[in-house]
Structures are given as structure tokens and as C-alpha cells.
């Protein structure tokens with residue numbers, strides 16, 4: 001057990017490190033700190049929904065893509081209303097967070113157009129390569145698919161640069177794909193005496209004195225009782241909206257002027273096509289991706305995947321259908337933000353979003369849409385017409401606790417340590433300061449791997 005129950009009151013828990021949030025980022029901190037011999041208490045507001053804590057539900061459930069889409073829809077808790085400027089924003093409250101149903105696309109950010117500017121090229125290369133290793137990221141999952149190879153070649157013949165999508169997964173001895181998630185990262189510390197994982201524990205606020213966090217307050221949601229945690233170091237990894245929510249609830253807005261600001265998110269263009277007969281002769285899964293390049297700051301993924309949207313009608317033969325999903329970015333802008341208002345039923349302040357893409361963001365999204373339509377008509381006929389999805393649909397919200405060089409326009413430093421505090425760290429896509437089109441989780445893990453070294457040094 002990572003906690004010491006010999007505490008002054010029965011409801012005060014002592015540990016070296018408190019980690020709030022058991023998504024992949026909290027898991028990275030936990031694994032590295034336990035490996036280094038520290039006691040870690042990890043709490044999560046959600047339940048443990050799989051036998052192995054934080055397992056990917058694709059590894060534990062059987063069913064069609066439509067059925068997995070329903071699982072995702074049921075798991076996502078909306079964080080805003082349909083009339084908000086970020087209608088798609090949502091969270092997954094469960095041990096494992098969103099990694100219990102994510103799609104595992106884990107590309108490295110483009111080295112000059114997307115990668116964090118706070119690290120040297122070689123520092124970042126090492127961080128990303130360690131992150132890829134942790135998640136079992138590889139680009140060979142569908143290597144034997146002749147359909148994947150032929151479609152890639154056809155598209156690349158007209159000037160594209162599609163490659164097999166880097167996916168966080170591995171195959172077991174039977175060839176079955178095992179998707180990576182929190183459980184992949186935590187697996188070897190789960191049995192450690194130094195690690196304690198408490199589901200159903202909501203962290204409501206943290207308490208501070210002269211630049212030091214002195215304790216954190218928890219509500220045990222299963223008994224509706226209050227607990228206090230005293231730790232040497234505190235790490236909040238509760239997602240890009242709910243991490244700022246805890247800080248706001250702790251009265252830290254004035255100390256952290258950039259909190260919730262510079263919010264970035266992807267603009268998603270989506271359609272589905274039935275492959276032309278002459279292209280559908282080859283067989284196998286398709287999962288290919290084209291990354292960002294100069295003048296084209298969007299990513300395109302062609303595959304057939306379960307998301308919270310994109311289910312096909314039961315009457316549609318899905319065999320030769322492919323999704324095309326393109327994502328550009330709303331570049332960082334101080335005006336785009338999440339703020340917090342009245343308390344909701346969970347006692348936490350309710351998020352509200354003010355987000356508007358700039359003219360440049362919109363122009364780029366229009367170019368992206370045109371290209372998506374051209375790709376679609378090269379491949380076949382529309383099953384689902386091209387659509388710009390509601391903002392927030394990507395669930396890649398970033399920037400709300402961004403890393404930077406000063407407290408004026410960032411919340412944490414390059415080590416993810418909160419400005420002005422000696423024992424408070426933040427993890428998750430919120431720390432990503434750059435406008436990135438590519439999927440963010442691998443990058444957030446890169447930041448966490450840097451941050452954990454600083455926590456270890458402090459301990």
C-alpha cells in the first residue's frame with residue numbers, strides 16, 4: 001500500500017506523492033515514481049470498470065464497431081451543452097480515463113511545426129521514443145494487409161505521403177491485437193506495496209501555504225465521506241478541463257493568470273466512403289495516416305474505427321467502407337478559454353467555453369475539407385457526406401494548463417511544475433502549448449516523462 005494509515009485522524013492519508021487521475025498520463029507518473037521507490041497514492045473520481053485496472057475495453061469486450069461506438073457514447077460525460085462553443089467537450093470518469101476506449105493513434109508531432117519548443121531536438125526525440133516504447137507504439141500492425149498497401153500506393157502516386165498509422169498496441173501469440181491503455185503502463189507496479197489506487201475518489205481541491213501545497217481534499221463517492229491527503233508532491237492529471245477545474249476550485253485563478261486560456265482543439269472533417277470495386281479486390285484492414293507538412297497543417301487518417309460518431313446503418317454492408325478523418329487545429333489564442341461558474345451536482349464548478357477559430361484557422365479547415373473530398377472521390381462513393389464535426393469532437397483539448405517560460409502566459413514550466421509552487425505538477429494534454437493537428441496523447445506523455453524526473457529530483 002502506498003499510504004500510511006498511522007495518520008493524525010482516521011481520514012488523513014499520508015503518501016510521498018498524490019496523483020489525481022488514472023488516465024495514461026497519471027499512469028506514466030505513477031509507474032516511474034513507484035519504480036524509483038516512492039510511495040504513490042493515485043485517486044480517480046471514476047469506478048474501476050474492468051477486472052484489470054484501466055484496461056482498454058476493446059480487449060475485454062466483443063462486438064461490432066457500432067457496439068463499441070455505443071460503449072464510447074455511454075462512457076463520455078458531456079462537459080458542455082450543445083449550444084456552447086465547444087459542444088463536443090466530454091470526459092471519461094473511470095479508472096484508465098479515456099484510454100479505456102481511445103483509438104490508440106500515436107504519431108510523433110512534426111519536429112518543427114508541432115513539437116514543443118521548450119525542449120532541444122535531441123531531448124524531445126528521447127522523450128518521444130520513451131513514450132512510444134511505453135505504449136507499444138508501432139506502424140506494423142497491418143503490414144500484411146494488401147489492401148492497406150495498395151491504397152497507400154495509389155494515393156501516394158498522386159503526391160500524398162500516407163504511411164501506416166502509428167498505433168499503440170501489440171499482437172499476442174495468437175495474432176490478436178491488444179490495445180494499449182492505462183493498464184499497459186501500470187501493469188508492473190500494480191502489485192507493488194508502494195502503489196495504492198483508489199477509485200470513486202473525487203479530488204475537490206488542494207490547499208496551499210506560501211507556495212507549497214499542504215494537503216488535498218477528497219470526497220469518497222462510495223460513502224460520501226471526506227478525506228484529506230498529505231503528500232510531499234502533488235500531481236494533477238485529471239484531463240484538460242477537469243485539471244483546471246480543481247485549480248479553480250482551490251482559488252488559484254489569481255496566481256495563475258493563464259489558467260484555462262490558450263485552449264486549442266482540432267477541427268474535424270469526417271466522411272465515409274464505399275471503396276470503388278477496382279480498389280476493393282485486395283483484402284485486409286486499412287489504417288493509414290498522412291501527417292502535417294509545411295503549408296498543410298492537418299492530419300488525415302483513413303481507417304474504419306469506432307468513435308462516438310460514425311456508426312453505419314444496420315442496412316449498410318460495412319465490408320468495403322472506410323472512414324476518412326482529417327484534423328486541423330485552432331491555433332493558441334489567449335481569448336479561447338474554459339472558465340468555471342456555479343457548482344454542479346458533484347459540487348464542482350461547471351465549465352463554460354469561449355472558443356472561436358480565427359479566419360486563418362477557418363481557411364485552413366476549408367482547404368482540408370476540399371482535400372478530404374478529393375481523397376474520398378479517388379477512393380469511392382460517399383456513404384456519409386463530408387461534414388465538419390462540432391468543436392470538441394476530437395476530444396484532444398489542449399493548452400488549458402500550458403507549459404511555457406513565464407507565469408504570465410503559461411501555467412507550468414518545462415518540467416510541468418506549476419509556477420510559484422514547489423510541489424505541484426500538472427499532466428495531460430492541457431500542458432501542450434503548441435497548436436498541434438496530430439493526436440496529442442504521445443506528446444502529453446513526453447511532457448510527463450520530463451516532469452517525472454523533476455518530481456523524482458524533488459523527492
Ligand SMILES: Cc1cc2nc3c(=O)[nH]c(=O)nc-3n(C[C@H](O)[C@H](O)[C@H](O)COP(=O)(O)OP(=O)(O)OC[C@H]3O[C@@H](n4cnc5c(N)ncnc54)[C@H](O)[C@@H]3O)c2cc1C
Pocket residue numbers: 020021022023024025026043044045046072091092093094095096097098099101102103104105106201202203204237238239240242243246306307308394395396427428429439440441442444
Ligand atoms: C473515443 C476517443 C478516441 C481517442 N483517440 C485518441 C487517439 O487515437 N490518439 C490520441 O492521442 N488521443 C486520443 N484520444 C484522447 C486520449 O484518450 C486522451 O488524450 C488521453 O486519455 C488523455 O489522458 P489523461 O491521462 O490526460 O486524461 P484522461 O484519460 O481524461 O484521464 C483523466 C482521469 O482523471 C479523472 N478525474 C477527473 N477529475 C477528477 C477529480 N476531480 N478527482 C479525481 N479524478 C478525476 C477522470 O475520472 C479520468 O479517469 C481519444 C479519446 C477518445 C474519447
